[in-house]
Amino acid sequence: MDFQTPENLSSVKYFRSPNDQRVVAIHIRADFDEFEKFPPFIETEEEREHIRTAYNVDPESERKNKAHITHDDWPLQVIMLNRDPGGTTGAHYHVPEVPLPDLPTRHQILLCQRGSARIGIYTIEADFLGDVTVKPGDLILMLEGHEVEFLEKGTRLVEIKQGPFPVTDEADKVDLQTRVTTQ
Numbered sequence: 558m559d560f561q562t563p564e565n566l567s568s569v570k571y572f573r574s575p576n577d578q579r580v581v582a583i584h585i586r587a588d589f590d591e592f593e594k595f596p597p598f599i600e601t602e603e604e605r606e607h608i609r610t611a612y613n614v615d616p617e618s619e620r621k622n623k624a625h626i627t628h629d630d631w632p633l634q635v636i637m638l639n640r641d642p643g644g645t646t647g648a649h650y651h652v653p654e655v656p657l658p659d660l661p662t663r664h665q666i667l668l669c670q671r672g673s674a675r676i677g678i679y680t681i682e683a684d685f686l687g688d689v690t691v692k693p694g695d696l697i698l699m700l701e702g703h704e705v706e707f708l709e710k711g712t713r714l715v716e717i718k719q720g721p722f723p724v725t726d727e728a729d730k731v732d733l734q735t736r737v738t739t740q
Contacts, residue, residue, distance in 0.1 A: 563594035569626065585626060585715075587670060589637055595624035607727055613645045629722040636716040644707040648679050648733035653719065663719035667705070668696045672712025677704040683733040702733050 562571045562580075568589040572582040598620070599605055605616040612619065622644075626635040651663035662681060667674070669691040678686040679702030690708070691697055705714075723729050 563591070566591055566594065583626060583635070585635070585637070589624075592621050592624040592637065592639065595626060595637075596629075597623065597625060604725075611647065611727075612640075613643060614640065625722070627720070629720070632720045634716070634718045634720040634722050636718070638714040638716055640707040640712055641710045642707055644712075646703075646705040648677060648683070648685075648702055648704040649730040650679070650681050650702040650733070651718065651730050654721065662701055665699045665703070665716065665718040666696060667691060667699070668715040668717070669693055670713040670715060672707070672709035674708055674712050674714060675706040677706075679703060679733055681731075681733075 563569075568586040568591055570584045571580050572584070573579060574581055597604075599608060599616050608614065608616040608619045614622070622639040624637045626637060627633065651665065652661070653663045656662075667676065671693050673690055673692045676689045676691060676697055676699070678689065678699070680686065681701045683702065689697055691714075
Protein backbone atom coordinates (compact mmCIF):
# COMPACT_ATOMS: atom_id res chain seq x y z
CA MET A 558 0.00 0.00 0.00
CA ASP A 559 1.48 3.34 -1.03
CA PHE A 560 1.37 5.78 1.86
CA GLN A 561 2.74 9.28 1.38
CA THR A 562 4.17 10.82 4.52
CA PRO A 563 4.82 14.50 5.15
CA GLU A 564 8.34 15.75 4.50
CA ASN A 565 10.84 17.13 7.04
CA LEU A 566 9.18 15.85 10.21
CA SER A 567 10.97 16.29 13.51
CA SER A 568 8.52 14.56 15.87
CA VAL A 569 7.29 11.61 13.79
CA LYS A 570 9.46 8.92 12.25
CA TYR A 571 8.16 6.35 9.77
CA PHE A 572 10.23 3.18 9.59
CA ARG A 573 10.07 1.66 6.08
CA SER A 574 11.12 -1.65 4.61
CA PRO A 575 14.21 -1.23 2.38
CA ASN A 576 12.70 -3.68 -0.12
CA ASP A 577 9.38 -2.02 -0.97
CA GLN A 578 9.19 1.08 1.28
CA ARG A 579 6.10 -0.18 3.17
CA VAL A 580 5.65 1.42 6.59
CA VAL A 581 6.67 -1.03 9.32
CA ALA A 582 6.45 1.22 12.40
CA ILE A 583 5.70 4.81 13.37
CA HIS A 584 7.34 6.62 16.30
CA ILE A 585 5.50 9.74 17.53
CA ARG A 586 7.45 11.78 20.07
CA ALA A 587 5.70 13.22 23.12
CA ASP A 588 6.56 16.75 21.92
CA PHE A 589 4.59 16.28 18.67
CA ASP A 590 3.61 19.68 17.28
CA GLU A 591 3.37 19.26 13.50
CA PHE A 592 -0.41 19.16 13.15
CA GLU A 593 -0.61 21.24 9.97
CA LYS A 594 1.49 18.73 8.01
CA PHE A 595 -1.14 15.99 8.44
CA PRO A 596 -4.77 15.52 7.39
CA PRO A 597 -7.52 16.42 7.84
CA PHE A 598 -7.15 19.22 5.36
CA ILE A 599 -10.29 21.35 5.62
CA GLU A 600 -10.97 22.74 2.17
CA THR A 601 -14.69 23.38 1.65
CA GLU A 602 -17.24 25.49 3.46
CA GLU A 603 -19.23 22.29 4.19
CA GLU A 604 -16.18 20.82 5.94
CA ARG A 605 -15.67 24.06 7.92
CA GLU A 606 -19.32 24.07 9.02
CA HIS A 607 -19.09 20.42 10.09
CA ILE A 608 -16.02 21.22 12.23
CA ARG A 609 -17.81 24.20 13.82
CA THR A 610 -20.89 22.20 14.77
CA ALA A 611 -19.38 18.78 15.53
CA TYR A 612 -16.42 19.92 17.66
CA ASN A 613 -17.33 23.45 18.80
CA VAL A 614 -13.99 24.78 17.52
CA ASP A 615 -12.85 27.20 14.85
CA PRO A 616 -12.00 25.25 11.66
CA GLU A 617 -8.71 27.14 11.29
CA SER A 618 -7.63 26.13 14.80
CA GLU A 619 -8.62 22.54 14.02
CA ARG A 620 -5.88 22.43 11.36
CA LYS A 621 -3.37 23.31 14.08
CA ASN A 622 -4.78 20.88 16.64
CA LYS A 623 -5.75 17.60 14.93
CA ALA A 624 -3.52 15.26 12.95
CA HIS A 625 -4.33 11.91 11.33
CA ILE A 626 -0.96 10.16 11.58
CA THR A 627 -1.97 6.93 9.85
CA HIS A 628 -3.35 6.36 6.36
CA ASP A 629 -7.18 6.39 6.24
CA ASP A 630 -7.27 2.88 4.71
CA TRP A 631 -5.40 1.24 7.59
CA PRO A 632 -7.27 -0.97 10.09
CA LEU A 633 -5.91 1.09 13.01
CA GLN A 634 -6.16 4.87 13.11
CA VAL A 635 -3.87 7.11 15.21
CA ILE A 636 -4.96 10.72 15.64
CA MET A 637 -3.32 13.43 17.74
CA LEU A 638 -5.70 15.95 19.34
CA ASN A 639 -4.67 19.17 21.07
CA ARG A 640 -7.55 21.39 22.18
CA ASP A 641 -8.38 24.04 24.74
CA PRO A 642 -11.40 24.29 27.07
CA GLY A 643 -14.64 24.54 25.12
CA GLY A 644 -13.57 22.01 22.49
CA THR A 645 -16.13 19.22 22.50
CA THR A 646 -17.26 16.21 20.58
CA GLY A 647 -20.97 15.47 20.91
CA ALA A 648 -22.18 12.03 21.94
CA HIS A 649 -21.62 9.53 19.13
CA TYR A 650 -20.34 6.09 18.22
CA HIS A 651 -18.49 4.63 15.25
CA VAL A 652 -19.88 1.94 12.93
CA PRO A 653 -17.49 -0.49 11.21
CA GLU A 654 -17.71 -1.16 7.48
CA VAL A 655 -18.77 -4.73 8.28
CA PRO A 656 -20.40 -4.96 11.72
CA LEU A 657 -20.03 -8.23 13.62
CA PRO A 658 -23.02 -9.64 15.58
CA ASP A 659 -21.44 -9.08 18.99
CA LEU A 660 -19.35 -6.02 18.01
CA PRO A 661 -21.61 -3.51 16.25
CA THR A 662 -19.21 -0.57 16.73
CA ARG A 663 -15.61 0.40 16.03
CA HIS A 664 -13.72 0.57 19.31
CA GLN A 665 -11.64 3.56 20.33
CA ILE A 666 -8.96 4.35 22.91
CA LEU A 667 -8.11 7.80 24.25
CA LEU A 668 -4.79 8.27 26.04
CA CYS A 669 -4.27 11.58 27.85
CA GLN A 670 -0.75 12.98 27.51
CA ARG A 671 -1.36 16.35 29.20
CA GLY A 672 -4.22 18.42 30.58
CA SER A 673 -7.58 16.79 31.20
CA ALA A 674 -10.79 15.89 29.42
CA ARG A 675 -14.24 14.71 30.48
CA ILE A 676 -15.42 11.61 28.67
CA GLY A 677 -19.16 10.89 28.74
CA ILE A 678 -20.01 7.21 28.32
CA TYR A 679 -23.15 6.12 26.42
CA THR A 680 -24.72 2.99 25.03
CA ILE A 681 -25.55 2.92 21.31
CA GLU A 682 -29.18 3.40 22.42
CA ALA A 683 -28.10 6.80 23.91
CA ASP A 684 -28.32 5.74 27.57
CA PHE A 685 -25.90 7.92 29.58
CA LEU A 686 -23.80 5.75 31.92
CA GLY A 687 -21.52 8.31 33.54
CA ASP A 688 -18.51 10.58 33.13
CA VAL A 689 -14.80 9.92 33.50
CA THR A 690 -12.13 12.62 33.72
CA VAL A 691 -8.89 11.53 32.09
CA LYS A 692 -5.61 13.11 33.20
CA PRO A 693 -2.00 12.58 32.06
CA GLY A 694 -1.24 8.87 31.77
CA ASP A 695 -4.91 7.83 31.90
CA LEU A 696 -6.39 5.66 29.16
CA ILE A 697 -9.99 4.85 28.35
CA LEU A 698 -11.29 2.17 25.97
CA MET A 699 -14.70 3.03 24.53
CA LEU A 700 -16.75 0.25 22.99
CA GLU A 701 -19.93 2.20 22.25
CA GLY A 702 -21.07 5.82 22.59
CA HIS A 703 -18.97 8.63 23.99
CA GLU A 704 -18.52 12.39 24.06
CA VAL A 705 -15.41 14.40 24.84
CA GLU A 706 -15.03 17.79 26.52
CA PHE A 707 -11.57 19.34 26.80
CA LEU A 708 -11.12 20.86 30.25
CA GLU A 709 -7.67 22.50 30.34
CA LYS A 710 -5.66 24.67 27.98
CA GLY A 711 -3.39 22.57 25.77
CA THR A 712 -5.01 19.23 26.58
CA ARG A 713 -3.37 16.53 24.44
CA LEU A 714 -5.15 13.26 23.68
CA VAL A 715 -3.91 10.40 21.53
CA GLU A 716 -6.87 8.72 19.80
CA ILE A 717 -6.46 5.14 18.62
CA LYS A 718 -9.46 3.80 16.75
CA GLN A 719 -10.35 0.85 14.58
CA GLY A 720 -10.24 1.75 10.91
CA PRO A 721 -10.52 2.16 8.13
CA PHE A 722 -11.51 5.81 8.31
CA PRO A 723 -14.58 6.61 6.15
CA VAL A 724 -14.41 9.01 3.23
CA THR A 725 -15.53 11.99 5.35
CA ASP A 726 -15.41 13.01 9.00
CA GLU A 727 -19.23 13.13 9.05
CA ALA A 728 -19.45 9.52 7.82
CA ASP A 729 -17.14 8.45 10.65
CA LYS A 730 -19.79 8.58 13.34
CA VAL A 731 -23.42 8.18 14.33
CA ASP A 732 -24.56 11.07 16.53
CA LEU A 733 -26.60 10.24 19.63
CA GLN A 734 -29.51 12.60 20.21
CA THR A 735 -30.71 11.78 23.71
CA ARG A 736 -29.07 11.95 27.11
CA VAL A 737 -30.86 9.54 29.41
CA THR A 738 -29.37 9.00 32.90
CA THR A 739 -29.42 5.37 34.03
CA GLN A 740 -27.36 5.74 37.20
